[in-house]
Amino acid sequence: MTTIAAAPVPVATRPRLMKGNEAMADAAIEAGCDAYFGYPITPQAELLERMARRMPELGRVFVQAESEIGAINMALGAAATGAKVLVSTSSPGMSLMAEAMSYMAGSELPIVLINVMRGGPGLGSIGPSQSDYFQATKGHGHGDYRVPVLAPSSIAEAVALVADSFEIAARYRTPVILLADGIQGQAMEPVVPTFRTPAWDTADWELTGASGRAPRVVRSLHLLPEDLEHHNQHLQAKYATISRREVRWAGEQLDDAEIVVVAYGTAARVARTAIERARADGLRVGLFRPITLWPFPSKALAELAPRLRAILVVELSAGQMIEDVRLAVERVPVFFHGRTGGMVPIPSEVVDRLRVAWALTAPTP
Amino acid sequence: MTTIAAAPVPVATRPRLMKGNEAMADAAIEAGCDAYFGYPITPQAELLERMARRMPELGRVFVQAESEIGAINMALGAAATGAKVLVSTSSPGMSLMAEAMSYMAGSELPIVLINVMRGGPGLGSIGPSQSDYFQATKGHGHGDYRVPVLAPSSIAEAVALVADSFEIAARYRTPVILLADGIQGQAMEPVVPTFRTPAWDTADWELTGASGRAPRVVRSLHLLPEDLEHHNQHLQAKYATISRREVRWAGEQLDDAEIVVVAYGTAARVARTAIERARADGLRVGLFRPITLWPFPSKALAELAPRLRAILVVELSAGQMIEDVRLAVERVPVFFHGRTGGMVPIPSEVVDRLRVAWALTAPTP
């Protein structure tokens, strides 16, 4: 299916107070999502429920699958026909999708997968978390593949990133993960509903039935290692392109910052409040907020680093993104503050850490 | 169940030529494995088949599950009763085990899981590969957990590490991954069958029926984030202990080495041949071979680094362990050589890379 990208058009004039899960569902619908497949899980269920209501009304596809494995494999089949497919889940369900994600990466199928993260490991809790960072950015499924990962820090941004995710997915024929957390799924914030058609062109490879052309096969099997290596080289080249072109991040108060908090999603929101308070106390601190977690904005951070006394990484995890931060920078001390299991750092904790880092890295007079 | 560790006792005087898969099966049996659960997949099938023959003969448990998910969850149940459990699979099957592995990490259940890696992503190929490094060491399942990962580089070492894996699993109440590749599964090498009883004590927590004591619950759910965070802190403390105590690596020809190849498993074997040849050409090169991939021998490598001109990482992947190498060292150029999809680097390729690195990092006169 082919659609030409169009500039965003607001479909309402006034902002609406929307739950993150529902706002993301609506965003997908506005982006022309053809098919949604999902399975209920907290704290993502409202997204599925919204799709259950709206997709059939629009004559589009909604299937509540028998499981997350069912959902992601339905998505695989639908994506193979060139459809614009959305799937959503939360952490344990994400784990179940590892095999099919690897298949889709190998088969080069575009699809957008939203993970509204909750506390782990195991059944864990249903509280908000960012402890699936490793999973999303590396190592989820088997084999050498990467998946672009986008992380919004507000519901309005989540809405925008849904359309962007579709666009990236189609442009590079790749699954894309939108990584949110329980707070982003459950909270309500004002959103201006916007109609935004992402570019989408699958005509060259989608399965339609082999009418008037040679048969097509969507596959990940390349039994001869030579063939698979060749395919992998193609994938790696694609990933290199994505790494060059699709990096996104946002900075706040970086101009004079001597310490920078690196945080994404909800952690970045907490950091923003903490930074304001710390600035009120005279600490020159700023925020570096990766929006793409893979590709990680390593270069931008590396360029910033020489000017910094220290970096403070804040995560709703025991420390995962910190590895990418450390890979990006050299010679700058990297501090960490994380809460896990559904707990969220509060601004005052972050302010405390900033003070400690500030003190420890004070230039010797 | 409780067994006291005993020194290894050879059960045969002469070495036997054994297929890696079968040797690992026998090693588990000699280590007192109570129960095996698996599902057929190439290149791991002979391990399952060996267990299918031998376990019932010994009156122990063998179940060919309906799927990898079935197998790993049977393992979860058996492990909860204190049994010494082995599971084996290959890459796509490994992906399917992500959720249950996260549960077992959360529930603190010991179990040994062998992944005989093949080429990915997706159905990929059945050739040997190391492209599940990220998955094994990070990010497989959801949530903040880590799993000790041991990587043998010969069949004899694989045999030894099976017993060690059980010991680590029980000592820390954690799943342990033994990461092999298709070559290690399929090749035959001489092995002296050895009887080795690892220490194993699960009496404090295993499920037996609540007779004469309070009921016990093996669980990963902690619905209150406070509780889950508390549990996560406990897990993180345990991981810190493992990181201190269980690091393993081997070095070869490191004394005067100016370039070091970092490689594990089959890649390390290839590297050994390459290093011999390069030394014959006058290049002072050595081998640093991580045996535990998590915890990664960062400290040892960091200590070595200041003496080095360069590091060459060799993997059967597009570059995964290289991240841990780069996290471990500073200021040393890190080169990479990888083959993917079931292809294996040959010694001459590695020699070429060593020559390039040698030339590029030649001290300016």
Place this chain on the structure above:
Amino acid sequence: MTTDVARRVIYAHPSLLAERPTHYCPGCGHGIIHRLIAELLEELHLGPTTIGVASVGCSVFAYDYLGIDFVESPHGRAPAVATGVRRTRPDAFVFTYQGDGDLAAIGTAEIIHAAARGERLSVVFVNNGIYGMTGGQMAPTTLLGQRTTSSPEGRDSGLAGFPIPITEMLALLPGVTYAARGSIADPSQVGKTKTMLKRSFEDQLGGGGFSIVEILSTCPVGWGMTPQQAMEHVANDVVGTYPLGVIVDRRKVP
């Protein structure tokens, strides 16, 4: 004046059931079924030898209320987990407690293969026709036309298929020694269901195979009904799709 001797207990709180409030919603059938299990384990003296296998659903907390050893399973995998327990603890009494989402959706493969293997297990299958825990979405067991949060216009067979008679399907497998369906719609049904559970438990103790008791339960909150309406709905409507009674009985002479 009465004496203590005369104060005979007709119904006592089961000793294996914790004396504290549950997290279940008012009128939820899980409470009744927990109680039945506690009563039976006590009557059969199984407290000290039982290993329960919890599933993911509202009832995951069964382990907080039943005073026995318990292991928690990932969603749908209780029969596989129970297989591991069964094989390594041949002398234990092992049962799973599973909701319909857990057993008949994500866990379909695991329940069918545990049954096909004839694993010596008792399965307590609580069918309330909905995903209770996650907020009342459609389950594979949801009745046609039933409104849920994920079938807001009522389940339409054209879009979402038909209710799945999983217990009847299981009954086709020779490894299944006993399969029956009861309900908790009124005290008399509760009693009959207890008898079914007892047969299942005793069959396991007697060396039988796989047995399952499906219990038509209620989810007043998910159904948008009062507890009493929910009971009536089971008695009048649900049994139409899921008839009560013994579905297969291959027990050695009971």
Place this chain on the structure above:
Amino acid sequence: MTTDVARRVIYAHPSLLAERPTHYCPGCGHGIIHRLIAELLEELHLGPTTIGVASVGCSVFAYDYLGIDFVESPHGRAPAVATGVRRTRPDAFVFTYQGDGDLAAIGTAEIIHAAARGERLSVVFVNNGIYGMTGGQMAPTTLLGQRTTSSPEGRDSGLAGFPIPITEMLALLPGVTYAARGSIADPSQVGKTKTMLKRSFEDQLGGGGFSIVEILSTCPVGWGMTPQQAMEHVANDVVGTYPLGVIVDRRKVP
């Protein structure tokens, strides 16, 4: 002397079947079944509108031999993949091709729920009672007593349970319009099986629901038999556990 006009073709290589050697072992039933599918797609003029869904097993390479669009599924998930295809391509002819390990073991949940939903799909279920591709291990369909590389002493119901009559189980679901079991044990059975497949395909074209044709096939290598012995084994033994014939037929008047 004969003329070209007189050289009438009685049996021609199906145009949708590639003219090159397959990777299948000598005498493997997959080849026969591929041929039947190619013949039928040609006869029903479905080449240009078909999307095949390949599964993981020896037959994963079906896409190398059949000249139609194909998507490959993870092991066992073909019915879910086909659901995605079906829903987004309502006008396509969609079928899955699945082995018994794929369909009746790891893929149990997916096949049952595709059937429960009544997805408009044709399922070609090739039951050779073994995991062919991975080296001849026991499948859920393996006969009792049958030796495989993972049941070296023969399948023992006490350890490994009973063969699973999955097609009979599926037939209980109202979403299933047609379920039948054929074999390829001799040319006449091959012909009957082709008729079953044709009914399944036509039912889909006519707007029916889910249909499945189970085909008792052979794996000479996995069974340790010559191809001919394997055929006889199907005809004499396998059909005892898996009787041939139509299991359910809910098609609108055929």
Place this chain on the structure above:
Amino acid sequence: MTIGTQVSHARTGDTQPFQPIEIAVDRCKSCDLCIAVCPKHVLERDVTVVNKLGHHPIRLTDADACTSCALCARICPDAVFTIYARPKAVPV
């Protein structure tokens, strides 16, 4: 109005009249299922009490009318009831 704590509506005692049922009011969730099944209509919500769970627990309105049939106990999802047999008058 009070927030209830564990209150037994039927304590035995030398001087009290026979109480056929004990209700663990702290666990009661006002689901009313017992009310519906009680053949004697002797159960009702005690709206004067809110227990720790926020509910008005059940109370027995007429101990004498209760037949100790235990139907309430068999339906109660929160295992709130203990039921005693009505004693035959025992001569002291």
Place this chain on the structure above:
Amino acid sequence: MTIGTQVSHARTGDTQPFQPIEIAVDRCKSCDLCIAVCPKHVLERDVTVVNKLGHHPIRLTDADACTSCALCARICPDAVFTIYARPKAVPV
């Protein structure tokens, strides 16, 4: 002995006798299933040939005896056969 390449045992031609079947010998795997079903017993392995797959392909031993019944084609897993109707003698 030769490694066979695609050889048709039954080429039509003005001067050749009628050949009822064509065998794509390159695909034949010597499974012998056709031999077993041929009612006329006119198929056999050609042990003088090893094809690219390493097998001795099937050949027709007696074109006149073959009835073009196509049973061989219906059982052959490798779709090796093309079957032609035996022509009625057509006067030129």
Place this chain on the structure above:
Amino acid sequence: MERATILSGFGGQGLLFAGQVLAQAGMLEGKHVSWLPSYGPEMRSGTASCTVIVADRPIGSPVIDRADLVIALNPPSLAKFQGLLAPGGLLVLNDSLIEADPSRHDIDVLRVPCSALARTVGDERVISIIALGSAIGRLPIVSPESIRRALVEAAKGGAEVVAMNLRALEIGLEQGAPIGAQARS
């Protein structure tokens, strides 16, 4: 200016809805707002709470470490949240269920017999709107008029329900109004 409110009590008391009304009212005034519930199944028969932030500029953390207003409808909520109040902040207590006194003395306390008043309106579920009204009457984070509009916009039920909620709101506002104002009304 950024003002954070916590509404807390038993599940089923309509707290989450009341919080949404407050957020909606803020939005109607052109402010930045966020609404964050405690979520999950355990909330159903247990306690529920939500946090609402109304601010002049983009909101940072939706999770707060100090609140300007806490509404506590039952004893556990009082215990759990009073510590979060900023000095001088407002604590609205459901006098019908909470006997204990708050341990904090540096705050403004408003006791309202919310349950009892709700019964006068005829539906226990309006209790949270009564409490919200009281709070806004005392501490006008948003204007009463905005709350009224928000109540109408956010309402899901029919006209009766809206009317009932509006009635409850007025009762609440009255409770919260400064003594003088109250006298005047």
Place this chain on the structure above:
Amino acid sequence: MERATILSGFGGQGLLFAGQVLAQAGMLEGKHVSWLPSYGPEMRSGTASCTVIVADRPIGSPVIDRADLVIALNPPSLAKFQGLLAPGGLLVLNDSLIEADPSRHDIDVLRVPCSALARTVGDERVISIIALGSAIGRLPIVSPESIRRALVEAAKGGAEVVAMNLRALEIGLEQGAPIGAQARS
């Protein structure tokens, strides 16, 4: 000293077994050995090969980039593996199936009509043992006696099969023996 052998041909020609015999023989001589098959389902009716390394010290790479001995039983194997031979290495060809000449001229070539000889033994599957015997006759990586012992130890069939294999081995050794030796026998 480390010597690498590649055995290659059609599946079903007993190549993997012959390779195991060679490895086992090396082990019997106290050497380090490794045996690595090409593996997988596609091998069944296609081509199969294995690599055997026999060495005096621990073996590095089980995957090789140069071989001392290549046994090629069919044309594709010749094409695929001759390039790996070290200069001066030995190439054993199945003369029964391979008509083409190798393109390499810096190697030692031994043509043996393995298929034909195998038929004289009565079972096509001994073809690989004949080829192995020929190779060892020419290039004694291990001693013929070790091969004999290994054949007995590794055999899975009954005594007849072992006897047949031993017969095949002798035929092979004879083929490989230097011309003079052959004359002597």
